[in-house]
Structures are given as structure tokens and as C-alpha cells.
Amino acid sequence: MKIFLALILFFQLGFAQTKDGHEIIEKVKKKFSEVKDYQVDVKIIVDVNFLKVPQTEATIFFKQPDKVKIKSQGFALLPKEGLNFSPQSLFQKAYTSFYERDEMVEGINCAVVKVIPLGEVNEVILSTIWIDKQKSVIKKVESTTKMNGTFTIDFDYGKGEYDLLPAQMVFSFDVSKMNIPNNFGGNGHDDPDQPKRKKNKLTKGTVKVIYSNYKVNLGIADSIFDEKKEKK
Template sequence: MKKLFLTIIITLLTVSAGLPNPDEILENVKSKINGVNDYRVEAVIKVDVNFLRVPETHATIFFKQPDKLKLESDGFALLPKEGLNFSPAKLLKDDYTAVIAKEEIINGKDVYLIKIIPLSDLSEFVLADLWIDKKEYVVHKIETTTKKSGTVTIELSYKDQLKYALPSKLKLSFKVEQMNLPPGMTGEYQPNQETQKSGKMTGTVIVEYKNYQINIGLSDEFFDETDK
């Protein structure tokens, strides 16, 4: 496996010759993300999974750097809480090698495709592709190959909060051979037993965000309160 990754790195380094430094691009991405200390946002969550029938959910999400999260909702949320505010910074917190694979256009935006290869054997993913806006330094798409959960693709759209790299819409698509529902999920759902027995799971989750309130001074104690 390590020999394979070494071959990939050497190939990509050859291809990326003459392109900008990928580490500088990623630092610009992280700098933009880190400009947000905390926020509150309203979210509408729509789930389409092959063995679950889940109603549309309305929720309020609270976040504080680096990883405090609180979700208030009367309904069901399929994703574990950390999936509702996924940040590319989570892929960049440990040591990694980054190379620019190529330049592309996504939805009319000029982007760099940067491949992230973690250096630690303890990393939860083995490879991540990030499509990063050349001008705005926001991530438009992420494709992650994980050790346990197959391949996950996240597409991000931006509107009013582009300067903070906070999306107006997140679409998460996944296709795995076997997935156990994580314990962080709450609410009631109706499983399709035949599909569940097959062990295969595919689907999409769409989260639409509105009415961001940014850097409002949320306290640590607020996140320690038991959800009511």
C-alpha cells in the first residue's frame, strides 16, 4: 500500500510541476475558515437513502471552533452531528502530503484539484480530493476515500457567506458496501430490511443553510448544556 502511494505521489509531483504551491493554497483555505470563531444557522435536512425513509427535518445548528457543535431539532437527523457542519479543515489537521493534480472548471468556477494523502497510518481516510476555487479559496467539492466507510463525496455551494467560506448548501453522497448506522443519529426511521440485509448502502443528504449569525460569542458552557 505504501509503495502504491509513493508511486502516486511521484506521478502527481511530475504532473503538478509549474503549478502553484499546494500548501500555500491550503493555508489560504484554512485561514478563511479560521476567520469564523462561532456561528448559529438554520438548516433544512433532506435525506434520500436506499433503505431508510426519512422525513425532511428543520434544525438549528450552533458551532464554535475548533469542534464544539450543538444541534436543536424536533425531528430526525440522519447524519451524525459532525456531518452537518463538515469543514475541509478536518482533513487538514494532521500531517499530509498535498499535490495539485490538475486545473478544472466546476459550475463555471476555475478550480485546482488538490490531492491530500495523509502521512499517518492512523488517519481515517486514505485519500482526499479537494476542488478549490482559484480566486476565493473556498472548497467546491470534496471526495474522500475512507478506510471503513467507502467513498464519500461532498459538494458545497456558496452565497452570502462566501467570505467566511460558509456554504448555503451541502450535498453529501455516499456509496459503501457496508455501513453501520452511527450512534450519534437520533430520531425515528423506517428501515428497508431487504436492502439493509444486503449490506450495501447508497444515498444523498442535502443540507440547506440560511440566516447565519457569525461570531456571536457563544460560550463553552452553552455547548455543555444537555439538549432539551
């Protein structure tokens, strides 16, 4: 009888641990730590109705824990931190978290975790994160900010050796909350054929990032990330 009760307690404790938001996030960070560095080619496609932005191609370099370098000849609406999907970067500042529920996302069983940054300096107020329970990778992020509304990031992953690195990322945001001029990304002049943004009207925009040609754990030199050296 005692053994039976002990087994019940063991399984209950094991189940409870999977419902701990902090532990779920730590599993994601541990899994991603297998990637020491990578180099990847990306295509960036901007879809905003009042902007004409050509498709951009770039190369991204990453090295643990949070070094990121983007080499591109063109323009990209998405900032560098938006292209850095490293869990260490997402969770590098103090935060509190809690498990909310399980939810299926595109046929994948995900744990939904709420993350609340601590301190007054954070632009993000609250993030909801969907985490693939089997692979311990982030499937989706939805964040509410102080000044720029709410944005979401959806991840799709490849198969095979690099299945913990995304094959595609879609960044969706409310353009009406962002201070972007109509001629942004153009030649400095308004285009009469380009749709005008209506003030105070909800305008959705997306940035799709397609990843290809991953080179992982080959040993990227720190000098790649030295911006001062590059400016010389």
C-alpha cells in the first residue's frame, strides 16, 4: 500500500512539474543551448498596404548567448532584436511566469505560458508564449507593449538535424501604433500611387522571414560581431 501511494505521489509530482512555467521555459533554454552558433541566409518579405518595400535578402550570424549580426544591402522593417529568436535573449531580463493551459497549434500540443517582465524599463508589458511540449521550442509569441500595441510572432520549424531552428517566422503587428512615414523604404518622396495610411485606423502589417542554408556550430569568430571594426 505504501509503495502504491508513493507511486501515485511520484506521478503527481512529475505531472505538476510539467505545469510549472519557469521549468517549461528552462527546458526551452537548455534545448537551444545545443546551438553554440549559426549562420543562415534569410529572405525578408514586408506586407504593409501603404508601403512598397522590395524583398530583402540578408545573412544572419548568431553566437551564444546573445550576439547577433545582420549583413544586408537592402532595407528591412524588422529590427535586429526581432530577428533574434534566441530564448536566452527573450528571457535575459528578470521576469515572472506561470503556466496557463495546454493548446493545440497547427496540430502541435503546446504549453501556454504567461511571462510578465519585472521592472519599469521594459517596453513589453505581457507576453504569452506557446511552447511545443515535445520539442521544447517556441511555436508562437504574443506580446503587448507600452507604446507599440500588440505583436505576434509565429514560428514554423524544419525537419532533420536542425529541427530546433525555425524555417520560417511571421512577425505581425499593428502599423497604426508605429510612427512610420508613407515614403518609408522609398526614395524620400511620396508615391502618388501608394495607398495612404489612415490615422487612428487599425492597420495590420506582417514581416515574413524565410530561413535557409543553416551552418550550425562551425565556430564563428567574435570579430564578426565587432561593429567598430567594420566601420573602419
